[in-house]
Amino acid sequence: MAQGVPNVNAHVLHPENWVDVYADQLYGFVCSRVTDAIVAEDIVQETFLSAWKAKDTYKGDASEKNWLYAICKNKVIDYYRKQAREVQNQMSTLADSGMFDAADEWNIAARPQDWSADKNVESKEFYRILELCKNRLQELQQAVFVLKYMDEMESVDICKELNISSSNYWTLMHRAKLQLRGCLEKNWFNY
Amino acid sequence: MGKLMYSCKEATYLISKKEEGRLGLFQKLKLGMHMSMCRFCRGFERQTRLLTGRLNKLQQQPKELSEEKKKEISELLNQ
Numbered sequence: 001m002a003q004g005v006p007n008v009n010a011h012v013l014h015p016e017n018w019v020d021v022y023a024d025q026l027y028g029f030v031c032s033r034v035t036d037a038i039v040a041e042d043i044v045q046e047t048f049l050s051a052w053k054a055k056d057t058y059k060g061d062a063s064e065k066n067w068l069y070a071i072c073k074n075k076v077i078d079y080y081r082k083q084a085r086e087v088q089n090q091m092s093t094l095a096d097s098g099m100f101d102a103a104d105e106w107n108i109a110a111r112p113q114d115w116s117a118d119k120n121v122e123s124k125e126f127y128r129i130l131e132l133c134k135n136r137l138q139e140l141q142q143a144v145f146v147l148k149y150m151d152e153m154e155s156v157d158i159c160k161e162l163n164i165s166s167s168n169y170w171t172l173m174h175r176a177k178l179q180l181r182g183c184l185e186k187n188w189f190n191y
Numbered sequence: 192m193g194k195l196m197y198s199c200k201e202a203t204y205l206i207s208k209k210e211e212g213r214l215g216l217f218q219k220l221k222l223g224m225h226m227s228m229c230r231f232c233r234g235f236e237r238q239t240r241l242l243t244g245r246l247n248k249l250q251q252q253p254k255e256l257s258e259e260k261k262k263e264i265s266e267l268l269n270q
Binding site for chain 2: 027045178
C-alpha cells in the first residue's frame with residue numbers, strides 16, 4: 001500500500017476483550033519458554049499492561065494477535081536478559097559434570113547409545129518427556145534453546161539480545177545439548 | 192599449533208558451530224576426521240538434531256491462566 005493513503009484494512013484493537021481472548025493463548029506461549037508458572041503469569045500481565053500503555057501508537061499494520069505476541073516475545077527476552085546478567089558470573093560453575101573423562105573423551109556411562117527405532121519420536125508421550133527434559137535445563141540454557149530452535153534466531157542475534165559473549169553462548173548450547181540428550185536417553189530410550 | 196585430534200568434548204562443542212556454518216576450513220577438516228572415527232559423537236550429532244528439530248513443537252501449549260490472575264489483569268487495565 002502506498003504511503004500516506006489511509007489503510008482501510010488496518011486492524012483495530014479491542015482491549016476490552018484482550019484478557020478473554022488472549023490470556024490463555026499467551027500464557028501457553030510463555031509456558032513453553034519459561035519454567036516457573038508464576039514468572040509466566042507475570043510476563044502475561046506485563047504484556048497486557050505494556051500493550052495497554054502503547055495502544056495509541058498501534059498503527060494497525062499487524063493483527064491485534066501478532067502485535068500482542070510481539071510484545072510478549074520481548075517480555076520473555078527481557079526476562080532471559082535479566083537471568084543472563086545474574087548467571088554470567090557463575091558460568092564456570094555450570095559444569096558438564098560426569099560426561100567426559102580427564103582426557104575429554106566420553107565417560108562410559110555417558111556415551112550416546114544407538115536409539116532404537118521402535119520408540120516413536122512423534123508420540124505425545126515423547127513430547128511430554130522432551131518437555132520435561134527441557135524444563136530441567138538451567139534457565140539460561142533453555143533461553144538459548146528457545147531463541148535458537150523455537151524462534152530460529154541466529155547466534156549473533158541471540159548474543160546481542162541476551163548481552164552474552166559468543167563463547168558463553170556456545171558453552172551454554174553445548175551443555176544444554178549434552179544434558180537434553182542424556183535426559184532423553186535415560187527417560188525415553190531407557191538405557 | 193594445537194594437537195592433531197579433537198577430543199570428544201571439543202568435537203561435541205564444535206558441532207553446534209558447524210550447524211551455523213561458523214567453522215573455518217581447518218576446523219571443519221579436523222572435526223570431520225574425529226567424526227569419521229567416533230561413533231559416539233556421531234550419535235550425539237544425530238540425536239541432538241532429532242531433539243532440537245522437535246523443540247518447536249512445544250511452542251504453544253494448551254494452558255489456562257488462573258481466573259484470579261485474569262481478574263487482576265482486567266482490573267489493572269480498567270483503572
